[in-house]
Amino acid sequence: MKFRIYRYDPDKDSQPRMQDYDVEMQPSDRMLLDALIRIKSVDDSLSLRRSCREGVCGSDAKNINGKNGLACITRLSDLKEPVELRPLPGLPVIRDLIVDMTQFFKQYHSVKPYLVNNQPSPEKERRQSPAEREELDGLYECILCACCSTACPSFWWNPDKFVGPAGLLQAYRFLADSRDEATSERLDNLEDPYRLFRCHSIMNCVDVCPKGLNPTRAIGKIKDLMVKRAV
Amino acid sequence: MAIPVRKFDAVIVGAGGAGMRASLQLAEAGFKVAVLSKVFPTRSHTVAAQGGIGAALGNMGEDSWMWHMYDTVKGSDWLGDQDAIEFLCREAPKVVIELEHFGMPFDRNADGTVYQRPFGGHMQNFGAGPAVQRSCCAADRTGHAMLHTLYQRNVRANTHFFVEWMALDLVRDASGQVLGVTAMEMETGEVSILHARAVLFATGGAGRIYSASTNAFINTGDGLGMAARAGIPLEDMEFWQFHPTGVAGAGVLITEGVRGEGGYLLNKNGERFMERYAPNAKDLASRDVVSRAMATEIKEGRGCGPDGDYLLLKLDHLGVDLIEDKLPGIREIAKKFANVDPVKDPIPVVPTCHYQMGGIPTNYRGEVVAPQSGDPEVVVAGFYAAGECACASVHGANRLGTNSLTDLLVFGKASGDTMIRFLKENPGHKDLPKDAADKTSARLARLDSQQGGESVHEVGAEMRRIMQAHCGVFRFPDMLIEGVKKIKETAERVKRTQIGDKSKVFNTARVEALELDNLIEVAVATLVSAEARNESRGAHDRADHHQRDDVNWLKHTLWYKESSRLDYKPVHMKPLTVQSVEPKVRTY
Numbered sequence: 001m002k003f004r005i006y007r008y009d010p011d012k013d014s015q016p017r018m019q020d021y022d023v024e025m026q027p028s029d030r031m032l033l034d035a036l037i038r039i040k041s042v043d044d045s046l047s048l049r050r051s052c053r054e055g056v057c058g059s060d061a062k063n064i065n066g067k068n069g070l071a072c073i074t075r076l077s078d079l080k081e082p083v084e085l086r087p088l089p090g091l092p093v094i095r096d097l098i099v100d101m102t103q104f105f106k107q108y109h110s111v112k113p114y115l116v117n118n119q120p121s122p123e124k125e126r127r128q129s130p131a132e133r134e135e136l137d138g139l140y141e142c143i144l145c146a147c148c149s150t151a152c153p154s155f156w157w158n159p160d161k162f163v164g165p166a167g168l169l170q171a172y173r174f175l176a177d178s179r180d181e182a183t184s185e186r187l188d189n190l191e192d193p194y195r196l197f198r199c200h201s202i203m204n205c206v207d208v209c210p211k212g213l214n215p216t217r218a219i220g221k222i223k224d225l226m227v228k229r230a231v
Numbered sequence: 232m233a234i235p236v237r238k239f240d241a242v243i244v245g246a247g248g249a250g251m252r253a254s255l256q257l258a259e260a261g262f263k264v265a266v267l268s269k270v271f272p273t274r275s276h277t278v279a280a281q282g283g284i285g286a287a288l289g290n291m292g293e294d295s296w297m298w299h300m301y302d303t304v305k306g307s308d309w310l311g312d313q314d315a316i317e318f319l320c321r322e323a324p325k326v327v328i329e330l331e332h333f334g335m336p337f338d339r340n341a342d343g344t345v346y347q348r349p350f351g352g353h354m355q356n357f358g359a360g361p362a363v364q365r366s367c368c369a370a371d372r373t374g375h376a377m378l379h380t381l382y383q384r385n386v387r388a389n390t391h392f393f394v395e396w397m398a399l400d401l402v403r404d405a406s407g408q409v410l411g412v413t414a415m416e417m418e419t420g421e422v423s424i425l426h427a428r429a430v431l432f433a434t435g436g437a438g439r440i441y442s443a444s445t446n447a448f449i450n451t452g453d454g455l456g457m458a459a460r461a462g463i464p465l466e467d468m469e470f471w472q473f474h475p476t477g478v479a480g481a482g483v484l485i486t487e488g489v490r491g492e493g494g495y496l497l498n499k500n501g502e503r504f505m506e507r508y509a510p511n512a513k514d515l516a517s518r519d520v521v522s523r524a525m526a527t528e529i530k531e532g533r534g535c536g537p538d539g540d541y542l543l544l545k546l547d548h549l550g551v552d553l554i555e556d557k558l559p560g561i562r563e564i565a566k567k568f569a570n571v572d573p574v575k576d577p578i579p580v581v582p583t584c585h586y587q588m589g590g591i592p593t594n595y596r597g598e599v600v601a602p603q604s605g606d607p608e609v610v611v612a613g614f615y616a617a618g619e620c621a622c623a624s625v626h627g628a629n630r631l632g633t634n635s636l637t638d639l640l641v642f643g644k645a646s647g648d649t650m651i652r653f654l655k656e657n658p659g660h661k662d663l664p665k666d667a668a669d670k671t672s673a674r675l676a677r678l679d680s681q682q683g684g685e686s687v688h689e690v691g692a693e694m695r696r697i698m699q700a701h702c703g704v705f706r707f708p709d710m711l712i713e714g715v716k717k718i719k720e721t722a723e724r725v726k727r728t729q730i731g732d733k734s735k736v737f738n739t740a741r742v743e744a745l746e747l748d749n750l751i752e753v754a755v756a757t758l759v760s761a762e763a764r765n766e767s768r769g770a771h772d773r774a775d776h777h778q779r780d781d782v783n784w785l786k787h788t789l790w791y792k793e794s795s796r797l798d799y800k801p802v803h804m805k806p807l808t809v810q811s812v813e814p815k816v817r818t819y
Contacts, residue, residue, distance in 0.1 A: 045731060050448055053447065059271075174334075
């Protein structure tokens, strides 16, 4: 099977290049990550992140034939050859397929991604009805792989100012939690020409999310909350 | 070569459930704590846990921590330490409630309480049954929800994470006290000494010693390798859990929660065979029992598929609504990795290496203990371990489903508290020994200058093949003897591995070579310990000694790296406050 892979090692390359690989796959190689590991077994200089190999840890996001996705749950049989692999777009490249995710996590941290409830802790759990809990479905499952934010032109242009779809999905995850008490502070934190409102609903994020989540919908709901409190 | 030194009150190696529960205690108490992780914290393998956290909340009907304790002792086949098990089960409800207060998105009952599902080996009335609903869950993504919640809480507490740093060796002084670790920043390849007053290992398991494993690539037993090289023994390493339901061929986990919600296993005749092996608990018997039953079915020619090498997990009768509500992740995995939609077709599954019951010996406070002048459990000053890398021992010879996440929360928190007490009583850093980084420098220099060595990939694959063939669900004396010989030969080859990539920048070939140094210690410990244990107990099943032998073998194994020596120590049969659970025949 044929691959074209983005290579760059600042230790020895003056600029990035594309390297071609033609490797024989085994019947047990089903996913793109299996192929990458096979390539690495013959060329150990190819650097990539990977861990769970089942789509839950979010390590191995990359740009696969032009579209962001997770290597471990992308079937080889679904890919057109040569399979062109590049690092996630819009973030600085550290080496090969490994990007510097500092800016991505900075935006995630900026939404205060933790439950705020300053009431004294009750002895038992805080009650939440099944309907209230259901509000968190489609939000808490995010694996922070960054496929969405690095597919978003608004994030490419303003990674320092626009929170991006992943961060905003998590902002809404806490706004939507019946146990959270910081709604107004959370909305204040996003009331800004860039942080929330740079989303123009082009839905690239929805298109690439490997977990089938919908950040655009969550962003829309945050905008609704903004409107609601303004009137 | 001068290696930079950074000082902290405490260093935690590993940012999974145990590491982050401990870091929260320390950070919230105002200590300067560094948490090292090979991966961004939410990528730690806790993320892959599916089915739930065991705690006797009693939300679904009557339950008691004493029933939970009984089940855990029985599940451990009496090899678990009963003081630690009492502590685990008594503390479990408290740490689960705390986690809910941190924001964990647990599933809910109509009255707003946390939903709990049945799980293997969890029963009412001190094992008499029927099954109890004790597993607190968030659909089939409990580990994911828990790990993210703990990370989020650590963001709030301003915990200092060193992301993509790999710890390489333990630093001990002449008295044996632990004073820190050496570690490599992966992005730059630079090595530092992290000098601390207390060090916690929360490095997870080493399931990657087997070819077929539910474990992530990062589960390479780094803490065990570092401890073993520093002269600390490894406890009960012969006990590995083979999870009954790994996706055949792929190894990916299918939660026991499927059977908890009503799914069951079938052989090629469409027979629900667990009824023969465990008439009461059936498919919800303990994991070692179910895995052995499955291996027996396959061995006796009742496996499914063209090669008769797997069994089927049926859940379509649960209906699409329940599957979408409680097991959505399973449906996703089955479609992706087994090409079946479980709302229509059964999933092909096979017992797959999943969990390491053994590890670094600790007491129930999280302090690492080792024999010294006749006392089997002397505290190693400044050294702590929690989670899968530790052996408290609450899981003994077989862990019950859901008890791993409980273990992370209970012992993560307890070790954090113990460290806080130690830090308060022992102000000031002790001086680092002059040779603090020598061992690490020598390993790295050897790897960089190695000529004519073998590829890490090939030697690693050989190790995994040996473990798979010689130390699986069923263990045969001749295969064990041969396995010990082969794995020791492989260990010699590991000393001569060579990497092509010599770059300083994010050199994952170097990381994998250093990981193999750790894996091989675990593999040798496992085979040597297994070969010596002449009985069958929990997950260790010997063809030549089919019975448990409490007269000779009701004891913990200790393996030392030095000459691969074995020692033994007694099991703690006495709980902290309640009556001991006396050994008896274990049936489900």
